[in-house]
Amino acid sequence: MVSRLKRINFNWKFVLVYIWFYGYSFIKRGPIYVLSYLALPLSLLFFIYLITKGSLIYFAVLGGMISIVTNNALTAVGDISFFKLELKIQELLVSAGVYPIEYLFGISLGNLLFSLPGLLLFIFLGFFYKIFGISLFLWTLLNLFLVMISSTSIAYLVASRLNHVRSSWGIGALLSVILTMLPPLYYPYKLLPTAALYSLLFSPATPASVFLQGILINGKANFFYLIIVIIETMAYPIIALKLGRWES
Amino acid sequence: MGIVTTKNLTKVYPNGTKALDKLNLDLNSRISCIIGRNGAGKTTLIRILSTQLRPTSGKAEIMGYDVVRDREKIRKIICSIPQEVKPVGIASPLEHVAMYLTARGFSIKDALKVSRGVLTELGLGHFMSKPSDELSGGMKRKIFVAMAIASNADLVFLDEPTVGLDPISRLEVWGALRRLRSRVVLTTHYMEEAEALCEEIAIIEKGKVVSSGSLEELMEPLKGKVRVEGYGEMKIGSMNITYLSKKEAKMLLDKYNNDRRISIKPVSLEDVFILSGVEVEKD
Incomplete structure (x- = not known):
């Protein structure tokens, strides 16, 4: 990917302005969207706290962070297909010489910016419940960044293959359940049988969550899962760029 | 070397629809116009010329560059505004135009400066920071005309640029297009638009050019x-x-x-x- 970036003379200016266009303008003019992405993690935090009398609050906070990032990325299925099929913005960008990888970065980082208000709340809770200190917090940020890139790539791949906008929001919601509710975000991964855990590794949220649960909750890092997140962060964008439809 | 040249250009969609049928075209004027009925093939032609869509067979060149082989070079010299393009409701006109200009390689500072200037010129000065979904249909269309004007591209493709505009807005857009330094190829349904703006006109029907030339020749x-x-x-x-x-x-x-x-x-x-x-x- 690095050689490709060099070859195409990567347009960071566009990526930065697209983050402003897609991320900042949504936060500024549509704060209700930010709240909507917070609704599920905060509800689960509430129920988990209530049911477990606070003993699994760590999982609710950690799962909430990963869930915000992944859900924001996956709901981009709707935005990407809407921009392409209905608004024709993608068409405009193709003929302006934008490369799909630049678009992918713009959407990913726009989503990350869009996730920030929710993330800040959960980071505050993380410090409040002493889930992480500064150094462990950096591991968390790294994983969230990787999950954002890989999940957005999945969203781009799916959205770019759709022929009708009408199916996009449904698919986005379905993907969100498959990739964030089934994986061990809100519960200890040790509850899962090994086969089930391995079969859920296709979701970037799974290895990220297992790695973070290991270092933040169990005090033991399993770098195998970090490597999987890194591999997925490289593989999913490559697959998305190979199989996604950029031109008509 | 023509500005736009096509030879036996054919496009058959996967569902079997033949949108272009061995279309031959040679446009050389500063403002050229492609007119035709709905479904005549205008939009397919513009999409192929602007490297969006690949032809099934035949050849098309933009200023000597092949639309398939040299598409990355073509994208550097053209600006193409699709027919049904609409703004993202939550983003402002300024954000749209600046985003487009940085996509074309402008620095962020220049993109903002040029965007503000062109939007003001088109009468959107007071609305440039408002969300686009608060603008009228004509204003929304002008955002994309502003992109074309600001792009400084050698060749601008405009697919039905004044659809939905009121008469005054249409005249404003015409004025802006006349001031453009770029060469322009536009499609339109409005005959008076073609008469008012275009030095060269091609009429297409069922994917073929049925007539072309200057207004006087036609x-x-x-x-x-x-x-x-x-x-x-x-x-x-x-x-x-x-x-x-x-x-x-x-x-x-x-x-x-x-x-x-x-x-x-x-x-x-x-x-x-x-x-x-x-x-x-x-x-």
Whole structure:
């Protein structure tokens, strides 16, 4: 990917302005969207706290962070297909010489910016419940960044293959359940049988969550899962760029 | 080397629809216009020329560059505004135009400066920071005209640029297009737009060019003639029409005792369009 970036003379200016266009303008003019992405993690935090009398609050906070990032990325299925099929913005960008990888970065980082208000709340809770200190917090940020890139790539791949906008929001919601509710975000991964855990590794949220649960909750890092997140962060964008439809 | 040249350009969609059928075109003027009925193939042609869509067969070149082989080079010199493009409701006109300009390689500072200037020029100065979903349909369309003007591209493709604009907004856009330094290829349904703006006109029907040339060249066969409505062998909807010399038309009116159902109008590009082979019903 690095050689490709060099070859195409990567347009960071566009990526930065697209983050402003897609991320900042949504936060500024549509704060209700930010709240909507917070609704599920905060509800689960509430129920988990209530049911477990606070003993699994760590999982609710950690799962909430990963869930915000992944859900924001996956709901981009709707935005990407809407921009392409209905608004024709993608068409405009193709003929302006934008490369799909630049678009992918713009959407990913726009989503990350869009996730920030929710993330800040959960980071505050993380410090409040002493889930992480500064150094462990950096591991968390790294994983969230990787999950954002890989999940957005999945969203781009799916959205770019759709022929009708009408199916996009449904698919986005379905993907969100498959990739964030089934994986061990809100519960200890040790509850899962090994086969089930391995079969859920296709979701970037799974290895990220297992790695973070290991270092933040169990005090033991399993770098195998970090490597999987890194591999997925490289593989999913490559697959998305190979199989996604950029031109008509 | 023409600005736009196509040779036997054909596009067949996967569902079997033949949108372009061995289309041959050579456009060399500063503002050229492609006119045709709905479904004639205008948008498919523009999409192929702007490297959005690959042709099934044939060849198309933009300023000597092949639309398939050299598409990355072409994208550096063109700006293409699709027909149905709409702004993202939550983003402002300034954000749209600046985003587009940075996509084309402008620095962020220049993109903002140029965007503000062009949006003001097009009458959107007071609205440039408002979310686009608060703007009228005409204002939304102007965002994309602003992109074309600000792009500084060598060649601008505009697919139906004034659809949905009120007469004043349309005149403003025409004025802006005339001031453009770029070469322009536009498609339109509005004959008066083609007459007002274009130095060269190509009429396409069923994926083929049926007539092309300057307005004067296209009007030449109708020189000295008038359009007679309410009489004649050609039928458009419920209206019969024919083309006669002024003298013949006067004789006809006298014969029918100035029947109010028969009227005489000067010929225009619309008549060239009607006579150029587009399908009309005949008695």
